[in-house]
Amino acid sequence: xxxxxxxxxxxxxxxxxxxxxxxxxxxxxxxxxxxxxxxxxxxxxxxxxxxxxxxxxxxxxxxxxxxxxxxxxxxxxxxxxxxxxxxxxxxxxxxxxxxxxxxxxxxxxxxx
Amino acid sequence: xxxxxxxxxxxxxxxxxxxxxxxxxxxxxxxxxxxxxxxxxxxxxxxxxxxxxxxxxxxxxxxxxxxxxxxxxxxxxxxxxxxxxxxxxxxxxxxxxxxxxxxxxxxxxxxxxx
Numbered sequence: 001x002x003x004x005x006x007x008x009x010x011x012x013x014x015x016x017x018x019x020x021x022x023x024x025x026x027x028x029x030x031x032x033x034x035x036x037x038x039x040x041x042x043x044x045x046x047x048x049x050x051x052x053x054x055x056x057x058x059x060x061x062x063x064x065x066x067x068x069x070x071x072x073x074x075x076x077x078x079x080x081x082x083x084x085x086x087x088x089x090x091x092x093x094x095x096x097x098x099x100x101x102x103x104x105x106x107x108x109x110x111x112x
Numbered sequence: 113x114x115x116x117x118x119x120x121x122x123x124x125x126x127x128x129x130x131x132x133x134x135x136x137x138x139x140x141x142x143x144x145x146x147x148x149x150x151x152x153x154x155x156x157x158x159x160x161x162x163x164x165x166x167x168x169x170x171x172x173x174x175x176x177x178x179x180x181x182x183x184x185x186x187x188x189x190x191x192x193x194x195x196x197x198x199x200x201x202x203x204x205x206x207x208x209x210x211x212x213x214x215x216x217x218x219x220x221x222x223x224x225x226x
Contacts, residue, residue, distance in 0.1 A: 004154075034214075043116070043203060043217035044155070090154050099145065099168060100215060102154030 002027040002093050004103035012109040019063075019078040021106050023091030026072065033074040034092040034100065035065055044090065050074065061085070086110045114138065116218035118204050124224045130192035133221045137185070137206030143167075144181055145215060146189050147203040155203055161187065194225045 007022040025031055032051050036044040048059025055067040065076045074091060088107050092100045117136040125131050137144050142163050147155035158177065160168040163184040172179070176195070181187040191198055201222050205215040 009152075036217075041219070041222075043219045044205075045217070046214050049214060092154075099157050099160050100155075102156070104152070104154045 002031065002095060002101050004091050004093050004101055006089075006091050006103035006106050008106055009104065010107045010109060012111065013081045014111050015083055016080050019076070019081045019085065019108065021076040021089050021091075021108065023065075023074045023076065023103060024072055025074060025091070025093045027093055027095050029095045032094045033065075033067060034094070035059065035063070035074075035076050036090045036092060036102075038088045038090065038105075040087075047076070047089075081108075081110050083110050083112065116204055116206055116216055118202075118218035118221055120221055121219065122222050122224075124226060125194055127196055127225050128193040130190065131194055131223065132188050132190045133202050133204075133223075135187045135189070135204030135218060137187070137204070138216055141206035141208050141216070142184070143207045143209060143213075143215075144187050145203075145205040145207075146179055146187070147205065149201040149203055149220070151200070158189070158202075191223075194223075196225050199223055199225045 003026045005024045034049045035047040038044050048057045050057045050067045058064045063078045088105045090105045091103045094100045144161040146158045149155045158172045159179045161181040164181045179189045201220040203220045205217045207213045207215045
């Protein structure tokens with residue numbers, strides 16, 4: 001079985017500030033990890049993914065995430081928030097041929 | 113490249129009525145998923161198809177939900193009869209494979225049951 005926990009249903013930052021969205025996972029086998037973003041009334045768009053290899057993964061729009069096996073974490077960061085980053089972010093895990101299991105999501109609010 | 117197409121975008125029905133959603137995946141994608149996203153929650157898998165065969169439907173409420181993927185391309189998801197708790201966004205996604213491959217999502221169908 002696999003599961004994802006996202007800490008904080010809402011995160012508020014000021015424009016230009018560091019963005020940190022937390023994700024912890026549980027998986028009985030080596031996981032594949034994903035971050036998706038969802039804008040209002042839209043589907044989910046992939047930001048980045050970790051499969052194997054380098055544990056620091058860079059994605060679109062300046063986001064990156066680091067896979068830490070010892071902490072079972074895959075936190076999402078961005079050095080400087082933009083207004084356009086305001087959206088809901090979902091962490092997800094899969095393994096082998098299993099399907100994506102999503103966390104409950106974190107709404108990112110960016111204030112000017 | 114055309115994305116995943118879903119229709120309708122919005123649907124309002126009364127409880128006990130039936131409803132159907134349609135999905136056209138990205139051309140060539142063998143895997144198709146239907147997810148249910150209730151307000152304030154992450155998407156939950158309802159059913160996964162590999163070509164036209166069902167891989168996982170363990171979370172599909174089979175007494176009222178059904179899905180098919182004819183000819184391994186388009187798919188329809190049906191609810192009959194609908195309940196108030198079925199109000200959600202129904203997302204269709206497709207991918208070329210499974211596991212570590214990216215899933216591409218459609219815009220979803222927002223269902224309101226009144």
